[in-house]
Amino acid sequence: MPDSSISKFFEKTRTERLDVIKNFANLSEDDVKSLELPDGGITFDKADKMVENAFGTFSLPLGVATNFKINNKDYLVPMVIEEPSVIAAASKAAKLARPKGGFAVVADESYSIGQIQVLGTDIDNAISKIKENIKEILELANSKSNTLSKMGKGAKEITCKKLDTDFEPMLIVELLIDVGDAMGANVTNTMCEGVAPLIEKLTSGKTLLRILSNYSTRRMVKATAVFDKESVGGEKVVDNMIHAYQFAKHDVYRAVTHNKGIMNGIIAVANATGQDSRAIEAAANAYASRSGQYRSLSEWTKDSDGNLVGTLEIPLSVGIVGGIINVHPVAKICTKILGAESAKEMACIITATGLAQNFSAMRALATDGIQKGHMRLHARNLASAAGASTEQIDKIVSQMIEENNISVNRAKELLEQN
Numbered sequence: 373m374p375d376s377s378i379s380k381f382f383e384k385t386r387t388e389r390l391d392v393i394k395n396f397a398n399l400s401e402d403d404v405k406s407l408e409l410p411d412g413g414i415t416f417d418k419a420d421k422m423v424e425n426a427f428g429t430f431s432l433p434l435g436v437a438t439n440f441k442i443n444n445k446d447y448l449v450p451m452v453i454e455e456p457s458v459i460a461a462a463s464k465a466a467k468l469a470r471p472k473g474g475f476a477v478v479a480d481e482s483y484s485i486g487q488i489q490v491l492g493t494d495i496d497n498a499i500s501k502i503k504e505n506i507k508e509i510l511e512l513a514n515s516k517s518n519t520l521s522k523m524g525k526g527a528k529e530i531t532c533k534k535l536d537t538d539f540e541p542m543l544i545v546e547l548l549i550d551v552g553d554a555m556g557a558n559v560t561n562t563m564c565e566g567v568a569p570l571i572e573k574l575t576s577g578k579t580l581l582r583i584l585s586n587y588s589t590r591r592m593v594k595a596t597a598v599f600d601k602e603s604v605g606g607e608k609v610v611d612n613m614i615h616a617y618q619f620a621k622h623d624v625y626r627a628v629t630h631n632k633g634i635m636n637g638i639i640a641v642a643n644a645t646g647q648d649s650r651a652i653e654a655a656a657n658a659y660a661s662r663s664g665q666y667r668s669l670s671e672w673t674k675d676s677d678g679n680l681v682g683t684l685e686i687p688l689s690v691g692i693v694g695g696i697i698n699v700h701p702v703a704k705i706c707t708k709i710l711g712a713e714s715a716k717e718m719a720c721i722i723t724a725t726g727l728a729q730n731f732s733a734m735r736a737l738a739t740d741g742i743q744k745g746h747m748r749l750h751a752r753n754l755a756s757a758a759g760a761s762t763e764q765i766d767k768i769v770s771q772m773i774e775e776n777n778i779s780v781n782r783a784k785e786l787l788e789q790n
């Protein structure tokens with residue numbers, strides 16, 4: 373089994389990095405060529421078919437986090453992100469998690485929730501009618517996807533709820549659909565629209581909205597990792613990280629930033645693998661507010677030996693087929709690099725990366741402060757923004773770090789002096 377703990381990967385050249393990834397993931401020469409394309413894999417022609425009024429494409433850096441062991445399998449985790457230090461932070465956390473087994477992650481089956489809003493009906497009577505005809509509604513829904521039906525997946529349950537509103541009460545009919553290895557938005561919407569006429573017939577009401585819910589609470593993922601207390605930096609650092617977590621648990625202003633750190637990891641992997649990041653963010657934010665107050669998505673405690681234990685639980689709707697995954701060549705290759713064989717496996721990887729990111733940010737905050745690690749890496753960006761050439765960057769960066777004065781202005785001054 374390939375080993376993702378590749379020390380000093382960041383010191384390798386691009387060719388060496390690609391070679392390591394190629395061997396790790398059994399990529400073909402064509403895959404590597406796609407990764408080397410200057411446009412990031414999407415030609416304008418392709419972009420023009422993906423969105424409206426296209427006039428270009430927009431590239432972002434694609435990197436890979438090393439050291440990940442998730443459910444006893446090693447992963448190199450592709451990440452698309454513009455922010456420096458995120459990939460380094462994920463790699464570092466994954467390295468520190470390895471001695472205690474890495475990340476243990478469990479994911480629900482891929483159940484999507486579709487909602488059908490029914491107006492102008494006798495709600496109690498309508499609910500009885502729907503309950504009497506569940507089989508017929510499910511069969512009609514399942515006729516909309518050959519693949520899911522063949523896989524023994526598809527629409528499985530129907531529930532009804534009465535919603536009191538400021539306008540008039542309404543009936544909400546919810547379809548629970550096992551969407552297999554897809555994110556499942558389109559298939560859910562298709563099924564909702566497909567059964568709406570039957571719902572209208574049964575309820576003598578009028579359906580209005582027929583759409584999936586992005587609050588995918590039947591698609592929960594829970595990642596846990598244990599970090600050896602000595603590797604974390606000793607008892608004091610562990611305690612300070614728990615203080616940091618408690619801050620996020622009890623204060624919304626801190627919680628939003630804490631969760632942003634988690635999203636650094638989650639969205640970067642989501643972007644690399646062609647997921648719908650808006651759906652992921654919307655669901656995570658709602659889940660963070662489930663108690664009525666927005667709070668930390670992760671939890672941090674100590675085990676009986678004083679080691680640090682982190683848990684991240686989120687609703688997560690991701691896939692390995694459908695959406696842009698089959699359209700964007702680089703998203704396809706990133707999925708191949710991960711070797712993810714199911715939507716559940718993809719969900720486990722993404723959640724583990726979120727937890728890893730959270731660990732490193734908290735550790736940095738609870739020890740040296742964020743600027744030391746982050747700004748060192750951000751210095752390259754600043755030097756580049758100041759106009760430094762590739763040859764000049766290293767010298768300017770070293771000088772700014774040495775002076776502990778990392779800013780665009782200082783970079784400009786140094787450039788003028790050189």
Ligand SMILES: CC(C)(COP(=O)([O-])OP(=O)([O-])OC[C@H]1O[C@@H](n2cnc3c(N)ncnc32)[C@H](O)[C@@H]1OP(=O)([O-])[O-])[C@@H](O)C(=O)NCCC(=O)NCCSC(=O)C[C@@](C)(O)CC(=O)[O-]
Pocket residue numbers: 378379380381382438439455456457458459460461462463464465467629630631632633634636729732733734736737742744745746749
């Ligand atoms: C940046 C580090 C990792 C340096 O940390 P370090 O102590 O210099 O790293 P190290 O020398 O101990 O190296 C350990 C491992 O980290 C990785 N690593 C180490 N350096 C690199 C590098 N250059 N490129 C790629 N990987 C790197 C690499 O895997 C390495 O293992 P090795 O290869 O040596 O065997 C650390 O300071 C850190 O984790 N900082 C936190 C960074 C962070 O969270 N950034 C996010 C941006 S800030 C933000 O948006 C969110 C926030 C912070 O506000 C959230 C919140 O408030 O909670």
Ligand SMILES: NC(=O)C1=CN([C@@H]2O[C@H](COP(=O)(O)OP(=O)(O)OC[C@H]3O[C@@H](n4cnc5c(N)ncnc54)[C@H](OP(=O)(O)O)[C@@H]3O)[C@@H](O)[C@H]2O)C=CC1
Pocket residue numbers: 516517518519520551552553554555556557558559560561584586648651691693694695696
């Ligand atoms: N609110 C939201 O979040 C919304 C999001 N979207 C977008 O929808 C897209 C995702 O929708 P999604 O339904 O996943 O995408 P697709 O419709 O592209 O793909 C899903 C389809 O793939 C086929 N399929 C083939 N193999 C499998 C398998 N192993 N498991 C499951 N399905 C399989 C099935 O179709 P078949 O049975 O025909 O073979 C299935 O319906 C994203 O781009 C998202 O941005 C769209 C609307 C709203």
